[in-house]
Amino acid sequence: MAGGAVKHDYHLVDPSPWPFVASLSAFILAIGAVTFMKGLVTDEASWAYFFLGKGHPWLMILGFLGIGYVMVGWWGDVIKESLKGDHTPVVDLGLRYGMILFIVSEIMFFVAWFWMFFEGALFGHDRAGHRWNTEMYELGDWATQGFTAGIHTFDPFHLPLINTLILLLSGTTVTWAHHAIQHGDRKGTKIGLLLTVILGFLFTCMQAYEYSHAQFGISGSLYGASFFMATGFHGAHVIIGTVFLLVCLLRVLAGQMTPQKHFGLEAAAWYWHFVDVVWLFLFAFVYVVFQGAVSGGH
Amino acid sequence: MSSEAAAHHDDHTPSYWSWKRWVYSTNHKDIGTMYLVFAILAGIIGGAMSGLIRWELAEPGLQVFNNGFWGNSHNYNVITAMHGLIMIFFMVMPAMIGGFGNWFVPLMIGAPDMAFPRMNNISFWLLPFSFSLLLLSMFVPGVGGDNGFGGGWVMYPPLSTSGHNGPAFDLVILSLHIAGVSSILGAINFITTIFNMRAPGMTLHKMPLFAWATLVTAFLLLLSVPVLAGALTMLLTDRNFGTTFFDPAGGGDPIMFQHLFWFFGHPEVYILILPGFGIISHIVSTFSRKPVFGYLGMAYAMVAIGFIGFIVWAHHMYTVGMNVNLKAYFVAATMIIAVPTGIKIFSWIATMWGGSISFRTPMIWAIGFIFLFTVGGVTGVMLANAGVDQAFHDTYYVVAHFHYVLSLGAVFSIFAGFYYWYEKIFGVKYNEMLANIQFFFFFVGANLIFFPQHFLGMAGMPRRYVDYSDGYAFWNMVSSIGYVVMLVGMFFFLLVLVESILLRNTPKRRPEANPWGESATTLEWTLSSPPPFHQFNELPKIK
């Protein structure tokens, strides 16, 4: 195989600083997070206390900035390479595989939260089908601290329902944008994307509003913990997806997407649908099926 | 287009001494090499920790962790937990998947590189940082005045939540999060590479078994590691943000962590061994001068093992008070794995059958693997029976079982692969005599360490004990002596490395493209040793 011109369509990427910088940032972020939560230096007189004292967020912020910087730089490079023509059809197919597999891993991440949720909801009073459980109630006082006992959950058919409709609507607008770009309708693409971003943002705002009116907290009950962590991670994914779509919108405005080549937009759409489906499960189970005493308010 | 864009790649190979070549790398072979070096370092650190363990356990009473330099019994627990985590996450996985997988999956399927070369590099570089976090955790407060996390590699709450209030375990959690990200990205990369970049004519059913093994492994990673990430996140929030996932006082359940952990943990043990299965298939076929027996059966046996691996997790939890019918299910499901695994063992032997076997170093390790893995596998079948596991759970019988499949299984397959591809990777021949001496000491030493542990387990010695009652003295002493024997082997391993570096320019050590002859049929042997910086500029055609 010695020498010779490259006669294949794969993309041999140039050496890049981003992976290392990203890893370093992740390291700093991790140290910073532990510092923030627990503190790594307790001696207030020490010079390191500023960076490593409990509650000090500086390293964490530095880590986040590093990662943000890498994201811009790395994906910026990807866009440049795409414009340069490195993304041949076979590379494009690889990107598709990659995105699908990434979404699969995300699904498995949510499986963990749903598993936790269902276990608490279904077996909270009868742990793991344990046949001698009746006496357990004395111990943890499960009857009063059970899954939704004593918790005023949200009325699913107020805000949550509206949010569901918002997300479903946004699913259609993103599909509109996708079809529009396939047919060379740039205006439709822009409007579709813009609407999706707005709807996504709206969803986040509503969710924040809902959180601030919750009559239960993240601590003290398994329902509260599952509710906030599951919907919280979903919310984080909504935000990521919104930013992803926003970047696509900017790229459309910059004329970087064509009817033939617009995988970025397609990937964003897939991601958005994934986020959508997760919500439907959250809505169906966390809000509707296993609701406890419904709180009067919103 | 891309041919011009990439044309400047192939002419020059950067110097070994350019730091950018490694830090900025987008080359699967360089990244593979970094993984291998990393794995060797981690193996030495993890091996040294097991040395502390064996030293402590050589006699009854406290030898090492006696409130002196090495600390107290808590520090013993820290060392065991770190030993387990390091060996699994930072030695075996990087060596097999990161090292051999990166090097040989693209070569074997006739691809010029991995699908996502830049992402490949982040999979690697996350590891040294993640490893640093883990090591750092040993030096910050864990519980009370004691440093480090001493809750086992399985990290069960409440010991890992309310039982360890210091920052040490938070560092461990984030370390594993980062290692997990590395694994998931790696898995995506391998699956995409194998699905999308096989050379023309290389159908899945013609693909070499090591690539098959990596494919199955990558799927296991993709589906299991995110669940671990979820469980770890729950630990993190339970510790820091007041959630009560695993706290009964808030309606949570400590056992739920065990379900989530083992849903990851059991597939994980097959992640550790499947690439080894792949390596062994190639070696056995090469040195028997015969094609692999039952190729398709071999491939689909691995698929079956991977699949069943997802539905047996609770065999690690037989004593938590699970419903008896549930236990019965897990007994049955677990034992079934013996069937596809048996297919593999017997197919390897059938590959040798009628062959013309030459006992070169890799083949010796491979034969050692087949036998010792069988020993570890059948004790697994013993443990699979919940009834008798009630006697063996959390005793040294379990320790013996999993070291036979790991330290004598996975590690033997790593060394087999290491010597099989040594010349290809490093471009120099190794000293066969030294390598064979290493095998001898490893074989004798490792058996001496771990076989007596079955007896300890039968007599009831619990695991994770810094000090045992006097009735367990004899076999523990034997086990510790075995460690010293193996240490001699380790010394010879390092000698092999040093010797081949020193003599690399002598004619006897000049590498050949294919030192093993025509029965080494996979594509890597069609390339020079080491292969050009970018191979397959023109894709090979498979008939």
Next chain:
Amino acid sequence: MRFQAALIAFIASILFASGASATVRGIATDKQVSLQEAATPVMEAITSFHSMVLWIITIITLVVLALLLWVIVRYNAKANPNPSKFSHNTLVEIIWTAVPVLILVVIAVPSFRLLYLEDVLPTEQNEAGETVSAVDMTIKVTGNQWNWTYAYPDQGGFEFISSMVAAEDIGPGQHRNLSADLPMVVPAGQTVRLEVTASDVIHNWAMPAFGIKMDAIPGRLNETWFYVEQEGVYFGQCSELCGRDHSFMPIELHVVPQDVFDRWIAAAQNDPYTAPEVLTAYYQTQGETQLAALR
């Protein structure tokens, strides 16, 4: 089996050496290569099941070893310079798939029987012919960092904490890392139900000679049972990593005749911390004085 005979001889020699202590039965002996001697029907069942599976897996391993040795001898490059090229043989493939399945079925049947024996509380027929629980008494065990709380709900609900005897306090007839200051006491020939839980982290109440190993989990109440006829002292150890002194929270259990047990109960209801004197007195009448070191 030969191992067992050797084991019994070994135990006997230990007892002989240590004079007249209470008969220690549940303990590991040095160089032992077998399970501890069974004291309960469950452990007897475990032992015989284990022997059966051990035979099977030993034979499987030896078969694999024999095949390997055979190919090494017969098909090495010298003995067989020209390799054949076959890579398929449907018949042997079917055999090595089907035979393991059959072996596993052979293992599974007694395995399930054993499992249900362990997990289902025994029952008996009363005079009216109804099936009723055979449980005679219940003891509640709570694991703590790093000792055990034993409670006797059926006998007035007294409870006491049992901790390890430190190495420097080990008296004659006691065993380092195994002896506890206050033993758990049960009557011989009774079916005892154990309730197992924990107060802080997960522990595990394990008694090898009984074939019992049960996780003690905060927030859960696990249940198991045993029936011992042989009087004697049995030792067990915490078997789930629970922190720094995981190795140092052993279980010492005395099985005594019903009348001694009743006396112990009477004393313990008064003050569990002096009740072991009853046991000491009893052992003295038996010429077994060593347990005076109990307190």
